[in-house]
Amino acid sequence: MKRRLFWCVALVLMGVLGGCAGPKYTVDDGRKVNEELLGNIRTYGDGENVLRPAIVRSAQLKDSECDKQWELAFSVATSFDLAEDDRVAWVRALGVDERLTVIARASDSPLQLRDKIDMVGGFSDTNSDDMMLRLAELRDSGGPFEVKLSTGKVHRVAPVQVCRGYARLAPANAPKTQDYHWLMSMHPLEVAKAGFSDDEALWLTLWSQGVSEEGGARMKTYHYGTKIAGTMYNLFTIASGLKGAAIAADAAIRTAQSAAANMASDLLKQQLLDQAREYATSKVRGELINAARSLTQSQVVGAMQQAAANRGSLSGVAWVASTVFDKADSWTYRQMEKLNANPLAGFTLHQKLVELGLASNSMVFDQERLSALSKLAEQKGRDDEVVAILGGFKPQDLVAAIPDMPLASMPVGFSYDSPDSLSATPAQALGLIESMLSMPVASAKK
Numbered sequence: 001m002k003r004r005l006f007w008c009v010a011l012v013l014m015g016v017l018g019g020c021a022g023p024k025y026t027v028d029d030g031r032k033v034n035e036e037l038l039g040n041i042r043t044y045g046d047g048e049n050v051l052r053p054a055i056v057r058s059a060q061l062k063d064s065e066c067d068k069q070w071e072l073a074f075s076v077a078t079s080f081d082l083a084e085d086d087r088v089a090w091v092r093a094l095g096v097d098e099r100l101t102v103i104a105r106a107s108d109s110p111l112q113l114r115d116k117i118d119m120v121g122g123f124s125d126t127n128s129d130d131m132m133l134r135l136a137e138l139r140d141s142g143g144p145f146e147v148k149l150s151t152g153k154v155h156r157v158a159p160v161q162v163c164r165g166y167a168r169l170a171p172a173n174a175p176k177t178q179d180y181h182w183l184m185s186m187h188p189l190e191v192a193k194a195g196f197s198d199d200e201a202l203w204l205t206l207w208s209q210g211v212s213e214e215g216g217a218r219m220k221t222y223h224y225g226t227k228i229a230g231t232m233y234n235l236f237t238i239a240s241g242l243k244g245a246a247i248a249a250d251a252a253i254r255t256a257q258s259a260a261a262n263m264a265s266d267l268l269k270q271q272l273l274d275q276a277r278e279y280a281t282s283k284v285r286g287e288l289i290n291a292a293r294s295l296t297q298s299q300v301v302g303a304m305q306q307a308a309a310n311r312g313s314l315s316g317v318a319w320v321a322s323t324v325f326d327k328a329d330s331w332t333y334r335q336m337e338k339l340n341a342n343p344l345a346g347f348t349l350h351q352k353l354v355e356l357g358l359a360s361n362s363m364v365f366d367q368e369r370l371s372a373l374s375k376l377a378e379q380k381g382r383d384d385e386v387v388a389i390l391g392g393f394k395p396q397d398l399v400a401a402i403p404d405m406p407l408a409s410m411p412v413g414f415s416y417d418s419p420d421s422l423s424a425t426p427a428q429a430l431g432l433i434e435s436m437l438s439m440p441v442a443s444a445k446k
Contacts, residue, residue, distance in 0.1 A: 023126055025097040026079060026087040033089040040172035040189055041093035047169050047192030048075050048104035054201035055167060056106040058209065059160040060339055066163035066213050069183075070142050073109035073160065076100045076117065076135070077239050080128035086173070099150065100131055100239070110155040111147065119148035129235060136234040165212030166237055167205040178361060180314065180321035181433040182216035183229065184208070184237065191361050194352040199336070199345035204363060206335045207346070210328035215321050222320045232439035295355065295391055301401050306359035308366035316431040325362060329373045344382060346373065347389045367402045370395050 056073050079087040080098045090096040094103050100117035111117075118124055123134045138145045144158040166184035170177040175189035185208035196204070229237075311322050329346060336343040346363075353364050365373065374395035377386045387394055 023098075025099065026084075026091050027097075028088055028091045031085065031088055033085050033092065037086065037172060038089045038093050040175050041090060043175075043189055043192050044169055044172045045094045045103050047189070047196065050196040050198065050201040051167060051169070051205065052104040053106040054196075054198065054205045055162065056108070056160055057202055057339065058205050058335075059162045061163065061335060063163055063335075066209070067216065068161050069164045069166065070139050070159040071162050071166075072135075072139050072157065073106040074102050074111045074157075075104045075239070076132070077103045078128040078132070098126075098128060100128055100135070110157060111149075116150035117147055118150050119146075121145040121147075124148075128239075132235050132238045133231065136238050139238070163206075163209040163213060164216070165209035167208035168237065171236075176360070177432055178314075178318075179432045180211055180318040180362065181431070182212045182219045182317075182321075183233075183437075184433055185211055185321075185362075186432060187363070188361050190358045191349075191353065191363050193356060193358060194349060194363075197345065197348070199342045200349040200352075202339070202341050203332055203336065203345040203349060206332040207328050207362075210331035210335070211321050211324060214327040214331055215324035218324065219317050219320045222317060230437045230439060232436040233433065236436055297393060297398065297401055300354060300391075300393060300398055303354040303357070303359040303364060304366050304370065304398065305402060307361075307364040308368075310360045310364075311362070311366055317434055318431050326369045326372045329365075329369055330376055333373065333376055343380075344377065344385055344389060347377075347386055351389055351391065367399045371399045 052073070052075050055071050059071070077090070077094065077096045078098060078100055079090040079096055082090070087097070095101060095114040096103060097116070100120075102111045102113055102115040102117070105111060105113060117131065117135075120131055120134045121138045123131070125131055139159045142159055142161065144156055146154050146156055148154045164182065168184055168186045169192055170186055170189045172189070177186060178188045179186045187204065187208075191204065194200070311325065314322050332346065333343045336345065342348075346365075349363050350365050350370075353359060353361065358364070374383070374386055377383055390398070
């Protein structure tokens with residue numbers, strides 16, 4: 001009897017200990033979650049799955065003149081430290097739990113979608129923030145390293161070198177965030193709703209690098225120097241869905257909106273208000289989604305004006321970056337040709353977004369950018385193709401139809417001949433990226 005009791009107790013203890021042997025990860029229990037967040041997570045995943053191969057593809061440029069960064073052939077996300085309902089949403093949308101989970105990959109990545117990472121370069125921790133920091137460090141070192149998966153498999157991964165200027169999508173919990181910086185461009189999540197083709201994803205990737213190449217010196221002049229990337233910045237360049245990144249985004253958005261309201265001219269402020277009201281209350285967007293061919297000139301012009309207003313509302317370093325958006329277009333066109341990609345992909349992405357009524361982003365051309373880029377295409381003998389992409393509208397006719405307004409890329413007091421004049425302008429909001437450069441993470445190891 002005693003022997004039997006002994007074994008019963010032993011089995012119970014083994015069961016208890018076994019249940020405590022490892023951490024429990026979030027599973028989809030079927031609960032109701034925020035449907036908007038769920039949709040945003042899926043849009044983010046779809047966009048990343050086309051962008052990641054484009055990022056690796058951009059490494060083929062091997063441009064000896066550009067400043068460099070390192071990238072990985074895969075991207076990860078985590079629901080670590082998020083609210084419980086949000087964690088369920090991430091599991092349901094992309095299979096992401098508290099561990100580093102692969103959500104996008106290029107074809108040559110040894111890691112597969114939904115792989116869970118348990119160890120990075122010999123480092124393992126249940127705190128995913130620390131794991132991501134280690135992953136960022138190893139990426140930026142440029143050398144190959146090993147990654148161990150939850151299955152026990154070990155893969156050797158090697159970063160690829162690209163031109164400076166990470167291309168990133170806004171986090172699912174702050175989808176309207178956008179910021180442009182010499183280290184990284186963050187695009188609002190709406191651009192991914194266009195459904196990137198491979199060449200359009202490459203265009204967005206190269207364009208983000210072009211902003212850095214064409215405007216890096218000017219942005220640094222405005223900023224009075226450079227900074228070393230901080231903890232939050234490193235985390236965001238590796239993964240999305242971070243609670244801390246959402247906090248930074250919310251704070252930056254509020255500050256940027258306040259700065260834009262205080263700095264913009266009365267005309268631009270009124271136009272921003274009018275555009276927002278028009279796009280929020282009209283049925284234009286719904287009509288355009290299913291009736292692209294019925295686009296009127298006024299609708300196209302309205303989208304371009306919204307793009308100009310969006311460009312003019314940027315603040316801080318992003319405001320300086322906006323002065324070279326047209327130059328980034330030209331830089332990207334030339335790089336696309338070098339990679340044997342379609343250099344008109346910028347026009348097709350622009351048109352897709354116009355047809356969807358999504359113009360609060362940098363991928364829709366305003367009058368200045370459309371005019372400059374269409375002239376470059378014309379010089380290459382591709383003007384007829386551009387007209388066809390734009391639904392039969394000639395760029396010069398669209399530009400001529402736009403009422404006179406201050407160019408969004410020309411801040412008062414700025415001179416192309418003397419970019420130092422930017423240092424005399426009033427201080428504006430730093431923006432999300434600048435905020436993240438100095439924002440620590442409480443849980444990150446020092």
